[in-house]
Amino acid sequence: MTCCHDADGLDGHDTAFTVDASRVTFGRGCLREVGDRARALGMTRVAVFSDPTVAGLEVFDTVQRSLREAGLDTVAYTDARVEPTDQSFAQAVAFATETQPDGYVSVGGGSVIDTAKAADLYATHQADFLDYVNAPIGGGNPVPGPLAPHIACPTTSGTGSEVTGIAIFDLLSLHAKTGIAAPALRPTEALVDPDCTDTLPAEVVACSGLDVLSHALESYTARPHTRRAAPERPSQRPMSQGANPWSDLGSREALRLLGEYLQRAVTDAADREAREQTMWAATLAGIAFGNAGVHAPHAMAYAVAGRVRRFHPQGYPGDEPLVPHGMAVILNAPAAFRVTSGSDPHRHLQAAHHLGADIAGADTGRDAGGILAEHLIGIMRGVGMPNGLTGVGYTAADAQALAEGAWPQQRLLSNAPIDFDESLLAETFGDAMRYW
Incomplete structure (x- = not known):
């Protein structure tokens, strides 16, 4: 499905978005x-x-x-x-x-x-x-x-x-x-089939669930689809087309579900409701980011996972160095969202609200990034994530190399709501080293 008014606006930006999804059957x-x-x-x-x-x-x-x-x-x-x-x-x-x-x-x-x-x-x-x-x-x-x-x-x-x-x-x-x-x-x-998750180790549920969480947050805060250049032909519209009304629907509901159920799904393997609802959130967030795209936290995660030296998490097979994808993403997320929040403070604050944060009395312009980041840090601590990138073996001296490793991820970085360069990436990696 394509929704549009005029697919090539007067300023050369796209005014349409395309909805694509696999056929999905969900249920035990x-x-x-x-x-x-x-x-x-x-x-x-x-x-x-x-x-x-x-x-x-x-x-x-x-x-x-x-x-x-x-x-x-x-x-x-x-x-x-x-x-x-x-x-x-x-x-x-x-x-x-x-x-x-x-x-x-x-x-x-x-x-x-x-x-x-x-x-x-x-x-x-x-x-x-x-x-x-x-x-x-x-x-x-x-x-x-x-x-x-x-x-x-x-x-x-x-x-x-x-x-x-x-x-x-x-x-x-x-x-x-x-x-x-x-x-x-x-x-x-x-x-x-949520039955598949009943026997998953807690660490795997945590890492995969935090990947879902960042899919939803990044899709919701991505560069709006109307800020993307119109494609030369409609068939060339990218899958990562930026935040749009369809992706917003899935992102908001996924955030709400994760705020309510993720920690329960990690800490109590017998809580079948929590594991089922977390899997439904994963499906919703997958459809959302499949149409909107993710941005900086994922771009940064690829460098973190690709350059790991010694770390290996519990619950994962083998003993070779490994930072699971969801862990690599979420370790960057609080620092990244502090940086991107200035692009649209209201949207970042609403994302925190959908995830369960108390935003009563918040100053949208001043507090949005901090509230979202602190709420994410609380979730990370609640499901046993390492304390920032230092927890998986990096130090502040690695920030520039990590930035150089993330820079080739232009498909993702160009979807961020702000323009990143290597210097800003290095600064954001530095801020992600430790959170508490």
């Missing part, structure tokens, strides 16, 4: 529908993507059983990497190229879903790896046509990858995260 037990839905999409030979941990769980067996009962042939790829790299994407592409499935089902977190997206893309439209990667790191070439159908079955309540056309990975040669963004990457359908 809906994973059992995957076989019928795959057959309805015309799949006959299905590549089922997962990671080694999820592949050993009942949810993976449920999907496999449903596909077999629908009479479909399956081939399993269970080597998707948590926080994928260009190398792990290449391995998945090789598998898909060799097995030639006519459809994909991904069962796992955002890393698994993104890996299936990349495998589908490169097996369908072969190209040099960097051709489709976001500029300026890669060529940013458009996807030349449709992909094989893909049903995404998220097992965490966080990334929103099941409803976005974005696949994120670590480019090992640059020690930084980047990605591929194209509408064709958006999964055909999403089956969002």
